[in-house]
Amino acid sequence: MRYLPLTPDDRAQMLGVIGAPDVDALFADVPKAARLPGPVDLPLHAGELEVERELSQLAARNRAAGAGPFFCGAGAYRHHVPATVDHIIQRSEFLTSYTPYQPEIAQGTLQVLFEFQSQVAALTGLEVANASMYDGSTACAEAVMMAQRVTRREKAILSGGLHPHYAATTQTIAHAEGMEIVRQKAAIDAEAAVIDAIDEHTACVVVQTPNIFGVVTDVTKIAEAAHAKGALLIVVTTEAVSFGLLKSPGEMGADIAVAEGQSIGNALNYGGPYVGLFACREKLMRQMPGRLCGETVDADGRRGYVLTLSTREQHIRREKATSNICTNSGLCALAFTIHMTLLGGVGLTQLAKINHAKARELKAAVEGAGLEVLTPRFFNEIAVRTKGPAAKLVDVLVGQGIVAGVPYSRLDPHAGLDDVLLLCATETTTSDDIAALAAALKAA
Amino acid sequence: MTMQNVGRPTRPEGSTESVGFQSLTGGRGLVQDEPLIFELDGWKKTGVDLPEASADASDLAGLTRADLPLPGLSEPEAMRHYVRLSQKNHAIDLALYPLGSCTMKHNPRLNEKAARMAGFADLHPLAPVSTTQGALELMDRLAHWLKTLTGMPAVALSPKAGAHGELCGLLCIKAAHEAKGQGHRRTVLVPTSAHGTNPATAAFVGYSVQEIAQTEDGRVDLADLESKLGPDVAAIMVTNPNTCGLFERDVIDIAKLTHAAGAYFYCDGANFNAIVGRVRPGDLGVDAMHINLHKTFSTPHGGGGPGAGPVVLSEALAAYAPAPWVVSAADGFQLVEEAKDQAAAAFGRMSAFHGQMGMFVRAYAYMRSHGSDGLRQVAEDAVLNANYVKARLSDVMTPAFPDGPCMHEALFDDAWLDGTGVTTLDFAKAMIDEGFHPMTMYFPLVVHGAMLIEPTETESKRELDRFCEALRALAATAKLGEIDRFKGAPHLAPLRRLDETLAARKPKLTWKPESATS
Numbered sequence: 001m002r003y004l005p006l007t008p009d010d011r012a013q014m015l016g017v018i019g020a021p022d023v024d025a026l027f028a029d030v031p032k033a034a035r036l037p038g039p040v041d042l043p044l045h046a047g048e049l050e051v052e053r054e055l056s057q058l059a060a061r062n063r064a065a066g067a068g069p070f071f072c073g074a075g076a077y078r079h080h081v082p083a084t085v086d087h088i089i090q091r092s093e094f095l096t097s098y099t100p101y102q103p104e105i106a107q108g109t110l111q112v113l114f115e116f117q118s119q120v121a122a123l124t125g126l127e128v129a130n131a132s133m134y135d136g137s138t139a140c141a142e143a144v145m146m147a148q149r150v151t152r153r154e155k156a157i158l159s160g161g162l163h164p165h166y167a168a169t170t171q172t173i174a175h176a177e178g179m180e181i182v183r184q185k186a187a188i189d190a191e192a193a194v195i196d197a198i199d200e201h202t203a204c205v206v207v208q209t210p211n212i213f214g215v216v217t218d219v220t221k222i223a224e225a226a227h228a229k230g231a232l233l234i235v236v237t238t239e240a241v242s243f244g245l246l247k248s249p250g251e252m253g254a255d256i257a258v259a260e261g262q263s264i265g266n267a268l269n270y271g272g273p274y275v276g277l278f279a280c281r282e283k284l285m286r287q288m289p290g291r292l293c294g295e296t297v298d299a300d301g302r303r304g305y306v307l308t309l310s311t312r313e314q315h316i317r318r319e320k321a322t323s324n325i326c327t328n329s330g331l332c333a334l335a336f337t338i339h340m341t342l343l344g345g346v347g348l349t350q351l352a353k354i355n356h357a358k359a360r361e362l363k364a365a366v367e368g369a370g371l372e373v374l375t376p377r378f379f380n381e382i383a384v385r386t387k388g389p390a391a392k393l394v395d396v397l398v399g400q401g402i403v404a405g406v407p408y409s410r411l412d413p414h415a416g417l418d419d420v421l422l423l424c425a426t427e428t429t430t431s432d433d434i435a436a437l438a439a440a441l442k443a444a
Numbered sequence: 445m446t447m448q449n450v451g452r453p454t455r456p457e458g459s460t461e462s463v464g465f466q467s468l469t470g471g472r473g474l475v476q477d478e479p480l481i482f483e484l485d486g487w488k489k490t491g492v493d494l495p496e497a498s499a500d501a502s503d504l505a506g507l508t509r510a511d512l513p514l515p516g517l518s519e520p521e522a523m524r525h526y527v528r529l530s531q532k533n534h535a536i537d538l539a540l541y542p543l544g545s546c547t548m549k550h551n552p553r554l555n556e557k558a559a560r561m562a563g564f565a566d567l568h569p570l571a572p573v574s575t576t577q578g579a580l581e582l583m584d585r586l587a588h589w590l591k592t593l594t595g596m597p598a599v600a601l602s603p604k605a606g607a608h609g610e611l612c613g614l615l616c617i618k619a620a621h622e623a624k625g626q627g628h629r630r631t632v633l634v635p636t637s638a639h640g641t642n643p644a645t646a647a648f649v650g651y652s653v654q655e656i657a658q659t660e661d662g663r664v665d666l667a668d669l670e671s672k673l674g675p676d677v678a679a680i681m682v683t684n685p686n687t688c689g690l691f692e693r694d695v696i697d698i699a700k701l702t703h704a705a706g707a708y709f710y711c712d713g714a715n716f717n718a719i720v721g722r723v724r725p726g727d728l729g730v731d732a733m734h735i736n737l738h739k740t741f742s743t744p745h746g747g748g749g750p751g752a753g754p755v756v757l758s759e760a761l762a763a764y765a766p767a768p769w770v771v772s773a774a775d776g777f778q779l780v781e782e783a784k785d786q787a788a789a790a791f792g793r794m795s796a797f798h799g800q801m802g803m804f805v806r807a808y809a810y811m812r813s814h815g816s817d818g819l820r821q822v823a824e825d826a827v828l829n830a831n832y833v834k835a836r837l838s839d840v841m842t843p844a845f846p847d848g849p850c851m852h853e854a855l856f857d858d859a860w861l862d863g864t865g866v867t868t869l870d871f872a873k874a875m876i877d878e879g880f881h882p883m884t885m886y887f888p889l890v891v892h893g894a895m896l897i898e899p900t901e902t903e904s905k906r907e908l909d910r911f912c913e914a915l916r917a918l919a920a921t922a923k924l925g926e927i928d929r930f931k932g933a934p935h936l937a938p939l940r941r942l943d944e945t946l947a948a949r950k951p952k953l954t955w956k957p958e959s960a961t962s
Contacts, residue, residue, distance in 0.1 A: 001813075001814060001818045001821060002813070003550055003552060003742075003813070003814070003818075003902055004818070004821060004822070004825055004901060004902065005902065005903065005904035005905075005907075006825050006828070006829075006901075006904065006905060010904075010905040011825075011828060013905070014828055014829075014831075014832040014905060015828070017832060017835050017836065018828075018831045018832060018834075018835045018849075019835070020831070020849065023824045023827070023828055025849065026824075026827045026828065026831055026849040026851075027691075027722060027723075027827065027849075028848070028849060029690065029691035029693045029848065029849070029851075030691055030719070030722070030723055031693070031695065031696050031728075033696065033727070034695075034696065034723050034724070034727045034728055035722065035723065036721070036722055036723065036724065036820075038820075039721060039815075039816035039817045039819075039820050040592050040593060040721060040724070040816050041592060041816070042589060042592050042593070042811075042815065042816040043812070043815055043816065044815040044816060044817050044818075045813065045814055045815035045817055045818040046812055046813060046815060048554050048813070050812075051554060051558075051809055051812045051813050052554060052557070052558065054812060055558040055561065055582075055805065055808075055809055055812075056561065057578075058563070058578040058579070058581055058582050059558075059561035059562070059563025059564050059578055060563055060578065061563070061577045061578030061581070062563035062564065062567050062575060062576050062577065062578040062579050063563075063571070063575035063576075064562040064563055064566040064567060065566045065567065065568050065571070066562065066566050067562075070568070072568040072570050072571055074570055075569075075570075075796055075797070076568055076569050076570065076797070078566070078568065082491075082492060082519070084491075084519055084522060084523055086560070087523075088523070088526045088527070088530070089746075090556060091527070091530045092535045092536075092537030092538070093530035093531065093532075093533035093534075093535045093537075093538070094530050094533065094535075094746070094747055095535070095537075095551065095556075095744045095746060096535040096536040096537045096548075096551050096744055096745065097533045097534060097535040097536070097541075097745065097746075097747050098541070098543060098546055098548060098745040098747065098748060099745075099747070099748040099749075100747065100748065101543075102534070102872075102873075102876065102881060102882055103939070103942045103944075104873070104876055104934050104937035104938065104939050104940065104941065104942065105532070105533065105534035105876055105881065105934070105937050105938070106532070106533055106534065106747075107529070107532035107533070107938050107939055108529040108530045108531065108532040108533035108747075109533055109747035109748065111478070111480070111529050111532075112526070112529060112747075114480070114953075114954075114955070115480060115481050115482075115955075117953050117954050118480075118482065118954040118955040119514060121953075121954045122512070122513055122514050122954075123512070123514070125509075127954070128953045128954060129953070129954065131748070132749070134604040134605060134608060134749075134750070134795060135604065135795055135796060136796065137795045137796035138604065138608070138794075138795050163796065165793065165795075165796035165797065166796060168792060168793040169792075169793050169794065169795050169796060171792060172615070172766070172791065172792030172793050172794065173611070173794075175792075176611075176615055176618065176648070176649050176650065177648055177649065177650055178650050216504060216507050218506065218507055243509075243512070244512060245501065245504070245508055245509065246504070246507055246508060246509060247507055247508065247509045248509055251509065260796075267560075267565040267566060267802075268565065268566055268567055268568050268569070269559075269564070269565055269567070269801050269802040270564065270567040270568070270569050270576065270579050270797075270798065270801035270802075271569030271796070271797025271798045271799065271801055272569075272604065272750070272752075272795075272797060272798070272799055272800040272801055272802060272803070273604070273749075273750030273752075273800045273802050273803060275750075285951065285953070291748070292951070292953055293953065294947040294948070294951050294952055294953050295947065295952040295953075296942050296943045296944065296946045296947035297942070297943055297946065298939040298940040298941060298942045298943070299932070299940035299941045299942075299943075300940050302477070302939060302940075304939045304942045305942075306942050306944050306947045308944065308947040308948050308951060308953075309948055309951060310948075311948075313640075314607070314640040314641050314643075314644035315639075315640035315641075315887075316640070317640075317644070318640045318643040318644055318653075319643035319644060319646065319647035319653045320647070321640070321644040321647075323644070323648070324607045324610065324611060324641050324644035324645040324648050325605070325607055325608075326605065326606065326607045326640075326641050327605040327606060327607070327736075327738065327745075327748065327749040327750070327751040328605075328748055328749040328750075329749045329750045330745075330746045330747035330748030330749045330750070331744070331746025331747060331749065331750060332746075332749075332750055334746070334747065338522065338526055340514065341481050341486075341491070341515070341516065341517050341522050341525070341526075342490070342491035342492050342516065342517065342519065342522050343490060343491070343492050343516060344486055344487075344488075344489055344490045344491070344514055344515055344516015344517070345487075345511070345512035345513055345514035345515070345516065346488060346489065346490045346516055347490030347491070347492045347494065347516055348512060348514070349512055350490070350494045350497060351492070351494060353497035353501065354494060354495065354497040356497075356501055356504070357497045357500075360500075360503070377503065377504060377507065379504075394572055395572065395574070398572050398574060398575060403568075403571055403572065403575065406570045410570060410781070411570075413782060427494070
């Protein structure tokens with residue numbers, strides 16, 4: 001087998017050194033009843049050619065987003081990633097290393113994490129950021145639990161514009177931890193409704209911008225209302241490219257900002273792996289979940305980086321840790337950092353403007369096809385009212401080679417918004433794609 | 445007259461002694477200091493060519509940001525920056541990486557190639573399921589392999605890492621207890637040797653944690669377990685093989701006692717590599733176990749992730765598995781994305797979308813490559829390699845549990861360093877100078893100065909011998925009192941030992957303009 005270096009001779013020699021008659025002797029502690037006599041009932045080993053063929057066949061039974069007009073967003077976005085990014089993340093030294101527990105031989109990973117944290121802090125307009133979470137949805141749940149630790153209050157209010165998967169994840173995880181989660185009714189442009197729900201038991205309010213319907217909101221007033229009652233404001237962003245154009249969460253008064261970082265540097269990957277961004281005010285730093293990388297010096301006084309404040313973490317604090325997270329999204333964070341470094345502030349701003357311009361083109365085309373656009377202020381996503389169920393329309397258009405976005409009902413079947421379709425345009429969307437969609441919508 | 449040397453072979457001249465040599469610019473040949481991206485004059489640069497965009501964002505008046513102070517680099521500058529940084533990392537592809545509990549094995553590149561096929565990488569999680577049938581089938585096949593290898597009837601694929609899987613497993617257990625009117629059970633029993641994630645996860649779910657004592661031979665103390673298994677206990681969390689690298693001989697009795705007390709058996713599957721293909725956790729009475737695909741099934745560790753932590757579940761817990769999951773119907777594969785109808789008992793959702801698909805592709809490619817016969821050989825070679833290392837080092841170091849075989853990890857304590865002035869940490873740092881990554885240190889907590897060595901099955905005998913010779917030489921040097929070699933170690937790494945206390949006392953987590961001159 002190509003991944004196993006030991007030869008039968010090696011094995012025999014090694015057993016001799018160990019003093020064991022055979023390999024079975026090394027499994028002597030396994031109860032007899034549980035010892036399998038031979039391989040389980042699964043196919044035997046296969047060569048690289050055969051395995052690649054099988055996987056190619058499976059891959060061919062999926063329609064890649066790039067195969068034709070494609071308008072899905074809603075938490076995962078198709079962007080162009082420079083070839084340099086994928087080349088660097090496949091370097092052995094990044095791909096096949098682990099958590100930088102030995103900083104002397106992990107400065108590559110550590111300096112990247114320091115750059116990542118610095119980029120995330122600048123994008124979100126907050127002072128500190130961690131070294132990544134699994135994804136945006138779990139970062140959201142962690143932020144809510146962090147608000148509980150900071151405020152010692154139990155209630156979290158989730159706005160009706162929060163991505164339903166994020167709300168469900170937060171409800172599952174934070175509720176299990178004992179919090180009361182109040183989910184507001186799904187509504188297209190009703191972020192301000194959270195203000196009336198804030199009371200003296202509220203640990204935090206969670207507001208997404210641009211929200212699941214694409215609506216961009218200035219949350220400054222929500223921040224003021226939350227702070228007046230001693231609650232924290234958590235701002236969620238699922239489309240990280242929007243940071244290039246829109247006011248940052250920090251600028252609008254957010255205490256914690258969480259985001260899905262997939263848009264920058266990472267492929268769609270059918271939903272994972274992605275990279276959660278997590279930033280907050282400096283005074284909240286010691287309540288953050290996850291790994292943190294910090295600057296220091298070595299024995300010769302040279303600048304270097306280490307994992308720090310690990311007294312918050314599970315391997316030191318065990319049941320008193322701020323989170324149980326261990327493995328995070330290191331390689332996806334690296335991809336994010338490289339892409340962000342290639343873009344720079346200048347490039348991200350330009351990319352964001354292109355995305356916005358494409359969405360304006362999309363909006364005009366959809367309206368031209370006679371459909372009502374429900375999103376008043378948008379970045380690169382819009383919600384559209386369909387004549388019948390949106391899911392049905394999507395099915396019909398798939399038959400014509402057009403993936404016409406995400407029916408809101410797929411994310412949240414009980415909201416009574418079956419006729420709402422979520423559409424997204426990015427720099428990868430062409431004018432021809434938009435024209436094809438408009439023509440199909442008109443005919444449908 | 446000087447000889448024309450251009451193009452002729454050269455040979456070393458003068459002394460080959462280079463100890464203490466310093467370059468004029470402070471670098472060390474190929475390993476150079478590398479500034480942060482913020483220090484490379486890129487404030488107005490970009491390395492991406494984008495078309496002009498309509499500058500009109502008038503519809504967003506009052507909602508746009510004034511500036512975005514982040515530097516950019518041209519493509520050649522960015523490439524050089526990150527390649528230089530990469531050279532400061534140790535990696536499996538460079539040498540043995542014996543980090544116990546982490547299963548740092550070879551990462552086949554076929555898996556990387558497969559994960560990057562457009563049909564997997566360029567696939568949107570909310571694309572119509574009629575356009576993602578191949579992905580759903582792959583998930584279904586992966587589930588079949590995981591269930592068959594573990595002898596368990598169900599699996600939740602969506603957890604994103606081991607600790608996330610632990611959380612998923614405990615939430616299933618909690619939901620099952622609540623459904624049976626046993627919601628008052630508030631305690632989880634965890635052995636003292638457990639991974640830190642176990643008690644952290646239990647506390648996260650609101651359980652109180654009680655420790656189970658360990659016997660002198662490194663196993664769960666059955667009598668102590670029995671005495672603590674009361675009507676308040678929701679579950680036990682036991683790692684098997686355990687963190688001492690030993691198989692829990694009484695595991696079937698542990699399961700029976702646990703079930704008799706009305707509790708569930710959560711098994712931490714971090715060490716599944718030791719038994720894959722030879723032992724099915726389902727045959728041991730396990731109710732839930734996460735599988736770190738980035739350990740046993742070789743998806744790359746990537747400098748700290750991403751991982752994937754699917755959880756296999758017993759019949760008793762299967763109904764509570766979180767959404768989503770794949771079902772096979774007459775007209776193709778479907779994705780159940782919400783708790784309703786026949787899936788009403790699902791406890792909720794672990795994350796957005798359906799889990800770490802990119803990791804599923806890699807793990808499945810790895811499983812198919814090995815096959816059922818190869819995976820069995822994986823466990824055998826992993827265990828053989830660990831026992832070989834233990835045998836080759838036992839006369840110079842002190843194995844924590846000398847009697848009987850270990851599984852895939854060899855655990856030593858620091859008794860052999862008594863009187864040398866060298867600590868486990870010093871010894872580990874000296875390994876760096878010999879070209880090896882240190883083993884896991886000071887874990888498990890139950891062994892003094894623990895050194896946990898997990899070589900994995902992808903090391904050749906030659907590399908194991910090289911490693912053992914290096915450790916034997918270091919051990920001999922320590923005993924001879926050559927203490928400076930250890931206290932100052934590492935001497936030959938890109939950096940010397942770092943001041944972690946300073947980092948924690950004055951945390952500096954991001955670059956700030958005022959620090960540009962430091």
